[in-house]
Amino acid sequence: MDEPAWADEDAGPIVRPYALTGGRTRDELGGRLDLVDLIETTDEEPTRKMDLGPEHLRIRRITAEPLSVAEVAADLDLPLDVVRVLLGDLLRHGLVRRRKPASVSRLMDARLLKEVIDGLSAL
Amino acid sequence: MDFQPSSLDPVAIKIMIAGGFGVGKTTMVGSVSEIRPLRTEATLTEKSEGVDDTAQVGDKTTTTVAMDFGRITMRDGLSIYLFGTPGQDRFWFMWDELAYGALGAVVLADTRRLAESFASIDYFEGRGLPFIIAVNCFDGARRHNPQDIRTALDLDERVPVVLCDARSRESAKEALITLVTHVLNGAGTGA
Numbered sequence: 208m209d210e211p212a213w214a215d216e217d218a219g220p221i222v223r224p225y226a227l228t229g230g231r232t233r234d235e236l237g238g239r240l241d242l243v244d245l246i247e248t249t250d251e252e253p254t255r256k257m258d259l260g261p262e263h264l265r266i267r268r269i270t271a272e273p274l275s276v277a278e279v280a281a282d283l284d285l286p287l288d289v290v291r292v293l294l295g296d297l298l299r300h301g302l303v304r305r306r307k308p309a310s311v312s313r314l315m316d317a318r319l320l321k322e323v324i325d326g327l328s329a330l
Numbered sequence: 331m332d333f334q335p336s337s338l339d340p341v342a343i344k345i346m347i348a349g350g351f352g353v354g355k356t357t358m359v360g361s362v363s364e365i366r367p368l369r370t371e372a373t374l375t376e377k378s379e380g381v382d383d384t385a386q387v388g389d390k391t392t393t394t395v396a397m398d399f400g401r402i403t404m405r406d407g408l409s410i411y412l413f414g415t416p417g418q419d420r421f422w423f424m425w426d427e428l429a430y431g432a433l434g435a436v437v438l439a440d441t442r443r444l445a446e447s448f449a450s451i452d453y454f455e456g457r458g459l460p461f462i463i464a465v466n467c468f469d470g471a472r473r474h475n476p477q478d479i480r481t482a483l484d485l486d487e488r489v490p491v492v493l494c495d496a497r498s499r500e501s502a503k504e505a506l507i508t509l510v511t512h513v514l515n516g517a518g519t520g521a
Contacts, residue, residue, distance in 0.1 A: 241431065243342035243411050275342070277399055277411065281366040286394060288371060308342035319408075320514040323343060326404035327507050330362065330499070 227262055227285070228292040240291050245273040245306040257300050262293055270303055340407045345506065346428050347398075348415045348454070349438035350446025354466040354496035355414040356398045358438060361502045363400030363412055370395050370424060395421050397428075410506075415450070425453060434460035434509050434517070438496065441465060441474050444482050451483060460517035462490040464505040488517065 225231070248270045253259055262283060269282050280290040297303040347355045359365050371392050398414030413428045415421075429435075435454050439447040447463070454461040463483065465474055476491040485491065490508050494501040 242413070242427065243344055243431070245340055245342075273340070275401070275409075275411065277368055277413075278366075278401065280370075281368045281399055284369065286369045286371040306340060308340040317514060319341065320510055322408070323404060323410065324507055324510050324514070326408070327402075327410075327503050327510070330402070330503055 225289060225292075227260060228289055231292050240276050240294055240305065241307070242277040242287075243275050243308055245275055245308055246270045246279055246294060246303050247273040247306065249301060249304050251301045253300070253302055257296075257302075259296070259300075260293075263297055263302075266290075266293060266297060267302060273306065341409075343408075343410045344428070344432040345410060345412050345509065346415055346425075346432055346435040347412055347438065348425075348435050348450040348461075350440070350443060350450075353438045353440045353443075353446065354468075355438055358436070358464075358466075358494075358496040358502045358505070359398045359400045359412045359414050361497055361499045362506065363402045363410075365398055365400045367396045368399040368413075370397070395424060397424065422453075429453075429457055429459055432459060434462075434513050436464050436505050436509055437461050439463055439465050439479070439483070440468070441479065444479070447483060451485070455486075460509070460513045462492065462505065462509045462512055464492050464494045464496075464508075466496045467493055 246266070248267050253264065253267070262285070265283065266279055269279065274282075276287075276290065276294065279294070280287045283290060285293075294303065294305075298305060347358055349355055356365070371394055395416045397416055398412075400412040402410040402412070404410065415428060416424050435450070437447055437450045437454070451461070451463075463479065463485065465476070465479055467474065474493060476493065480487075480489075480491050490512050492505055492508050494505050496502060
């Protein structure tokens with residue numbers, strides 16, 4: 208097939224973002240995925256019936272080590288909510304798992320905050 | 331909630347880097363961490379009605395907002411995530427997402443345009459989220475007086491004001507340490 212001459216790599220994505228999700232703008236999970244939730248690939252293998260796209264498989268590859276939702280979106284260079292839908296598919300099929308990190312707010316214990324201060328000083 | 335994180339749980343520390351347009355947010359995130367743009371889609375219709383001309387275009391006008399995003403790994407299972415806030419007011423919806431579960435914020439200010447920090451300060455005060463003011467000294471000359479800046483910004487006595495150079499790793503680190511120390515000292519409790 209001939210390559211279309213009117214767009215090259217620099218043109219950016221030529222598919223509207225939600226085309227990747229079949230037009231879905233919401234994941235089907237109860238709770239929204241937070242930016243710092245960690246995503247990690249499971250041992251479950253994808254099957255054809257799951258109807259996955261290359262982006263789904265790419266997420267599986269980059270989350271062999273746990274990665275935050277924000278980083279997955281940045282790595283894929285896709286809008287956050289698009290990535291949330293894709294992650295929702297993977298979670299539904301058991302292909303990735305989500306870990307909610309302890310959300311550190313001011314309720315945090317002092318020991319941990321001191322560790323952060325020391326860690327920053329040592330950077 | 332009586333939730334005490336154990337040493338086994340991964341811990342994520344979310345810090346927002348806020349301030350007006352062009353005040354050095356990108357520079358600051360980049361000076362302490364690897365920086366990557368994070369994109370999100372926004373519908374312009376609701377928030378910008380009557381403000382933007384795009385309101386006349388149609389029902390749903392979407393735009394892509396890019397934010398700066400960086401991670402500092404302290405140790406296995408303990409990371410700091412830095413999020414530069416989108417500069418324009420119409421992207422407030424994104425601030426709520428970033429502020430959710432955040433430890434606090436560094437509000438960057440430029441003495442030549444102090445008024446541009448007001449919106450950020452109002453936002454964090456309103457949410458009771460701890461913040462500090464870091465005055466970005468673009469010229470490198472530390473001739474600004476933090477007390478004058480505090481007065482000009484009408485800040486609570488307890489809010490730390492530091493001078494910084496967003497380009498400098500040491501200086502950006504210091505600003506973050508000031509924020510975490512402020513939180514440790516009980517910032518915002520009872521606010």
